[in-house]
């Protein structure tokens with residue numbers, strides 16, 4: 442194996458064009474880490490934020506973009522249990538997925554679900570870790586509850602709809618076109634609301650309010666989310682595509698005993714991520730292997746075309762996940 446590899450680097454903060462192929466040293470696994478030969482890397486919104494200089498990687502992480510991949514383990518560091526060279530995995534990464542080789546803690550690897558291609562498996566970790574930890578752990582979604590997810594056709598949204606549906610919740614989703622709404626319904630949303638034509642607050646109020654809302658939009662959605670929640674409802678914020686600052690009447694939070702929370706995945710400890718991986722393996726992998734839940738694929742680009750992949754994602758016409766073939 443050569444000690445250099447092709448990887449996409451962010452040459453400077455900016456638009457998609459700052460993503461350039463470069464030559465980098467192949468990293469060497471340290472204690473508890475594995476080296477993965479990447480077959481496919483998933484593309485996520487946080488990669489675009491990092492590229493634009495708006496989301497700095499944690500100090501110990503690779504500065505290269507890429508938060509998830511699927512491939513084959515080719516080297517194992519000291520103190521790794523349960524994985525060996527030759528194992529096919531999909532993995533949550535601290536960074537560096539847009540490359541031929543990448544390191545990650547072994548506890549952040551999961552087996553490729555039986556029957557699933559590496560291309561699809563590469564799209565699982567970032568959205569499934571995020572949705573599991575925010576909707577089920579932090580948000581405490583229960584069977585029979587009413588769940589609203591915004592951005593229903595996004596990588597996160599398509600995952601949240603399927604998992605909430607599989608665990609017995611009533612699912613509502615918002616999206617920006619009829620085509621996107623139709624996909625949300627096919628994935629299990631009881632109602633998909635085209636936010637350009639209808640007010641999600643009115644729809645949810647007519648249903649008794651949402652017990653849980655997963656939101657990535659923020660901005661003008663913040664006060665409207667508060668209105669759309671049922672008594673003792675929970676709002677979990679995972680991004681602020683419309684901005685984080687807004688005027689809000691906090692009395693409603695007190696009077697209706699609401700909970701407003703949120704999280705980001707990347708800065709959490711290795712142990713916290715390992716715990717999410719264990720829960721996914723036990724509770725979600727059987728659904729993937731049974732075909733009950735599957736990643737929604739939009740398109741594939743070569744590693745050299747990472748800039749085109751980002752331009753597509755930021756254009757907003759995609760439905761589901763975009764991958765890079767390495």
Ligand SMILES: NC(=O)c1ccc[n+]([C@@H]2O[C@H](COP(=O)([O-])OP(=O)(O)OC[C@H]3O[C@@H](n4cnc5c(N)ncnc54)[C@H](OP(=O)(O)O)[C@@H]3O)[C@@H](O)[C@H]2O)c1
Nearest residue numbers: 485486571592595596597616617657679680682704705706
């Ligand atoms: N907190 C975490 O740990 C974490 C982890 C992963 C991702 N995220 C965040 O979750 C969000 C979804 O990620 P993803 O990778 O699934 O992204 P994505 O596929 O690009 O989805 C973004 C979605 O947001 C909708 N949207 C609504 N308002 C928007 C606005 N003002 N600007 C842009 N899009 C808007 C878009 O569709 P419409 O046409 O329906 O508007 C689109 O479906 C991103 O904001 C990402 O940063 C957070």
